[in-house]
Amino acid sequence: MAVADFLKSARESFWVGWKVESNWADPVLFATYRIVQPLASLLIVAFIVIIGASTGTGLQRDYLARLIVSTAFFVYVAQITTNMGWLVHTDRSRYEVLKNIYISPGTLHPYIIGRGLVSVVNATISVIVTLLFSIAVFNGILNLGIPINLLSVNLLLLVPTVLLGVSGLIAVGYMLSAINIVSNRLEFILGESLAGIFFLLGGVIFPVTALPSQVQPLSAILPITYFLDAVRDSFGLGTTGSALLDLGYLFLTTVGIGIFAYAVYRKAELRAKRLGLFDRKSEY
Amino acid sequence: MTLVSPTLRDEITANMRAAKARMWVRIKGGNRELTHYIAEVVLPVLTIGAYVILYKTLGLPPSLGAAVIIGGAMIAFWTNILWNMSAQWFWEKEMGNLEMYMVAPVSRMSVLLGMAMGGAINTSLRATGIILLGVFVFQVPFQVHDLLVAGLVFLLTVISLYGLGMVFASLYMLYGREAWHTNMLLQEPVFFLSGSYFPTIYVSVIPVWLQVTATLIPMTVGLDAIRRVTIQGQGLMAVWPHILALIAFIAILIPVARMALNYMENLGKREGRLTLRWQ
Numbered sequence: 001m002a003v004a005d006f007l008k009s010a011r012e013s014f015w016v017g018w019k020v021e022s023n024w025a026d027p028v029l030f031a032t033y034r035i036v037q038p039l040a041s042l043l044i045v046a047f048i049v050i051i052g053a054s055t056g057t058g059l060q061r062d063y064l065a066r067l068i069v070s071t072a073f074f075v076y077v078a079q080i081t082t083n084m085g086w087l088v089h090t091d092r093s094r095y096e097v098l099k100n101i102y103i104s105p106g107t108l109h110p111y112i113i114g115r116g117l118v119s120v121v122n123a124t125i126s127v128i129v130t131l132l133f134s135i136a137v138f139n140g141i142l143n144l145g146i147p148i149n150l151l152s153v154n155l156l157l158l159v160p161t162v163l164l165g166v167s168g169l170i171a172v173g174y175m176l177s178a179i180n181i182v183s184n185r186l187e188f189i190l191g192e193s194l195a196g197i198f199f200l201l202g203g204v205i206f207p208v209t210a211l212p213s214q215v216q217p218l219s220a221i222l223p224i225t226y227f228l229d230a231v232r233d234s235f236g237l238g239t240t241g242s243a244l245l246d247l248g249y250l251f252l253t254t255v256g257i258g259i260f261a262y263a264v265y266r267k268a269e270l271r272a273k274r275l276g277l278f279d280r281k282s283e284y
Numbered sequence: 285m286t287l288v289s290p291t292l293r294d295e296i297t298a299n300m301r302a303a304k305a306r307m308w309v310r311i312k313g314g315n316r317e318l319t320h321y322i323a324e325v326v327l328p329v330l331t332i333g334a335y336v337i338l339y340k341t342l343g344l345p346p347s348l349g350a351a352v353i354i355g356g357a358m359i360a361f362w363t364n365i366l367w368n369m370s371a372q373w374f375w376e377k378e379m380g381n382l383e384m385y386m387v388a389p390v391s392r393m394s395v396l397l398g399m400a401m402g403g404a405i406n407t408s409l410r411a412t413g414i415i416l417l418g419v420f421v422f423q424v425p426f427q428v429h430d431l432l433v434a435g436l437v438f439l440l441t442v443i444s445l446y447g448l449g450m451v452f453a454s455l456y457m458l459y460g461r462e463a464w465h466t467n468m469l470l471q472e473p474v475f476f477l478s479g480s481y482f483p484t485i486y487v488s489v490i491p492v493w494l495q496v497t498a499t500l501i502p503m504t505v506g507l508d509a510i511r512r513v514t515i516q517g518q519g520l521m522a523v524w525p526h527i528l529a530l531i532a533f534i535a536i537l538i539p540v541a542r543m544a545l546n547y548m549e550n551l552g553k554r555e556g557r558l559t560l561r562w563q
Contacts (some may be wrong), residue, residue, distance in 0.1 A: 024461040024563070033465045040472035045338070047490070048482045052342040054489045060342070094378065188367075189323040196330035205334055206341040 009106035013114025021118055031125070038075045038126045039133055045071055045205050046138065065146045066237045068138070070204045072130040073231045076162075076169055077202070077224055078195050079123040084116050084173025085191020088180035092280065099279040108269075112177050116170040148235060157243055158234035161250065165227035168254035175261035178268035182275075184282050198224045207239065223257055226250035290389075299394035306395050310368075310402025315409075324360065325413035329421065332356040332414070335481050336422045346424050348482070350515045353418035355480035357411035358507050361445055362474060364407040366467040369449030370456050372399055374463040383559050392545055396453055400446035408442070427517040434513045437523055440530035441506025447537030448502055454544035458552050460563020478503040483511070502533045 022030050045067055053059035092098035101111050131150060138144045176190050183190075198204075201215065202224035208216060219225050226249040233243035272278055290298070315321065336349040376382040385395055419426065428434050456463050477484060477498040485495045485508055498504045509526035512518040520527075552558040 020461075024465070033469050036469055037472045040476040044472070044476045044481050047476075048335070048338060049342065051482055051487060051489050052339075052344050054487075055344060057343050063342075185317065186319070189320065189327070193323055193327050193330075196327050200330045200334045200337075205338045210337050210341045 005106065006110045009110035010114035010117070012106075013111040014117050015114075017115040017118035018121075021122065034122055035126055035129045035133075038072070038078075038130045041074075041078075042068060042071045042130055042134060046134075050144075059144065061144065061146055062237065064138070064144070065148045065235075066232055066239070067205055068134045068146065068148060069131070069232055069235050069237060070228050072127050072134065073162075073165075073228060074199065074202075074204050075126045075130065076120070076123045076166060077198050079126070080116060080119045080166070080169040080173050081176065081195045081198075082191040083119040084112070084170070085176045085180070085194070086187040087112065087115050087173075088177045089187035089282075092181075092278070093282055096279075096281070102278050108177075112174055113170060116173045119173075120166050120170070147237070152236065154234040154236070154243075157230065157247065161227065161230040161234060161247060164247070164250050164254050165223065165231070168223035168227065168250070168257050171254070171258040171261040175257075175264045178261070178265035181272045182268045182277055184280070198222065201225070203228055221253065221256075223250055223253035226253060299390050302388065302390040303394040303398035303401065306398025307402040307405070308398075310399055311405055314368075314402070314406040321410065321413070324410045325417060328356045328360060328414050329417050332418055333421065336424070347515055349422055349424040350426055351483065351511050352481055353415055353422065353424060354511055354514065355475075355478075355507060356418065357414045358441070358478075358503055358510070359475060359480050360411050360414060361404075361407050361442060362478075362480075362503055363471070364403050365445055365449035365452070366470055368403050369396075369399060369446065370452035370470075371459075371463045371467055372453055373457045374459050377559065378561055380559075380561075386549075386558060392549065393450075393542055396450045396541065396545070399453075400450060403449070404442050404446055426514055428514050429517045430513060430519045433520050433523065434510065437506065437509040437513055437527065437530070440527060440534070441502060441510065444502035444506065444530050444533035444537065447534050447541060450541035451537055451544055454541055454548050457545070457548040458555075458557050460560070474501060474503065477501055479507055483508065499529070502530060502537075505529045505533070 024030075025033070046064065049060065049064045049067060088098060091101065098108075102108055131148075134146075135148060135150065138146045139148070172194065173191075176194070179190060180187055201208075201211065201219040202222055203219065208219045208225060211219060226246050229238065230243060230246040230250055232238050233246055238246070332352050332355075335352045339346075339348045339352070373382060376385065385392060388395075418424070456466070459466065475481065477494075478501050479485065479498065480503075484490050484498045485504060487495075505526050509523040509530075512522050512526075516522075549558075
């Protein structure tokens with residue numbers, strides 16, 4: 001029964017989130033807005049490689065393929081951390097409904113997760129369109145012969161990888177929401193800072209081995225590192241050796257971040273109750 | 285009792301005081317929390333770092349790393365323009381301040397001017413931090429031979445960018461949630477077109493039509509000029525076309541901002557949307 005209630009609350013929260021995200025524009029305009037940003041991010045890194053090739057280093061097709069896939073899937077990280085990073089602020093200060101949701105029987109847990117799932121759906125659309133666009137531009141228009149074949153993707157590896165990766169990212173977003181409950185005016189910094197750290201340390205646009213040796217251990221504890229490794233493995237672009245090992249590390253780091261996020265949430269919740277922060281309104 | 289009409293001098297004084305007051309609020313508000321300053325300097329350096337390492341991985345020259353640092357600093361201005369200029373009327377409307385601006389006996393342009401001046405000062409502080417931290421961490425080469433030209437080009441770039449911000453602020457006046465989404469839309473595509481992370485103009489690999497499109501954004505022109513002066517050590521002779529283009533941007537954008545502001549304000553009054561919240 002408890003699980004059924006949780007799922008029902010999460011579904012309703014997803015629906016609210018979907019409306020908040022999408023009903024300000026017609027579907028075509030909304031879709032355009034959702035896909036232009038990741039496409040531009042991809043074009044930035046892809047053109048760096050292409051411009052680099054024009055200086056005489058030669059086009060590194062395998063590298064470009066890995067970069068395209070990593071950048072496309074990094075959209076999950078950017079969208080989930082950013083959107084969940086300011087969820088509490090908008091519901092508490094702007095719409096002033098956080099306290100009502102908190103005292104409802106469903107509580108905040110399914111609400112936060114349901115809202116996070118909206119970002120997952122949006123990001124999934126962006127990832128698919130970005131990959132199709134990449135094939136069309138780099139292999140179609142520019143005829144660069146990038147070794148990406150969407151029909152030969154190992155779905156048995158990709159699907160669990162995405163499910164685990166997204167779960168870890170929602171746990172991260174859950175933690176950001178908790179921090180936002182007890183903090184003030186950090187909503188715009190938290191999500192983007194974390195996305196920036198993941199972008200630098202997660203092996204998105206260069207291999208982790210290119211990082212200074214002092215920071216490589218940090219990269220090794222981030223789920224995003226194994227998420228992107230396993231995604232590249234499923235596209236046949238892996239460089240780390242064992243796809244199953246990547247998936248195993250992804251599972252462990254996801255469980256780890258999930259436990260840590262729950263602990264942070266509990267601590268934040270107790271503090272917020274004690275200090276009366278659930279209806280605190282902050283302005284700039 | 286009769287009302288005395290203010291003289292031109294009174295009006296100018298009132299507007300300048302309004303601009304100064306709005307600037308002061310922005311400077312004070314933007315710098316009251318150290319965590320914000322630290323995050324706004326360190327966060328771009330993380331992204332800059334990723335691109336510098338990418339360039340190194342690809343075996344490209346270190347001067348491109350310097351170009352990324354300059355680009356990262358200019359991104360701070362673009363972000364400020366989007367979120368603290370363009371969307372500002374939206375925030376003010378949400379907080380219930382917009383109607384106060386509307387009934388104040390000053391031009392809305394002076395309020396925009398104050399926001400622009402405050403934003404430019406705040407962001408210059410952050411851009412300086414980004415450049416210093418970037419140079420310290422990544423040890424990339426810079427060579428400035430003509431500081432005066434570098435300063436002139438930077439100043440013109442910033443003024444033209446904030447001129448564009450004033451246009452956007454006017455156009456965004458009646459926006460609800462689309463203000464957020466439009467800002468998101470105008471981030472990465474402009475980073476791409478303006479060449480924030482790699483040069484987009486005078487590069488043979490980039491299609492000509494794309495280069496021409498990119499030069500319609502003041503940041504593209506300004507960035508190219510700043511990089512020429514600070515990284516390649518070039519002088520006035522190399523960047524005078526850029527200077528003329530930036531002056532042209534300013535001459536066009538400020539009057540357009542005024543027209544757009546009047547139009548949107550009247551439209552908002554007619555449709556009763558100036559005080560509409562939670563759209």
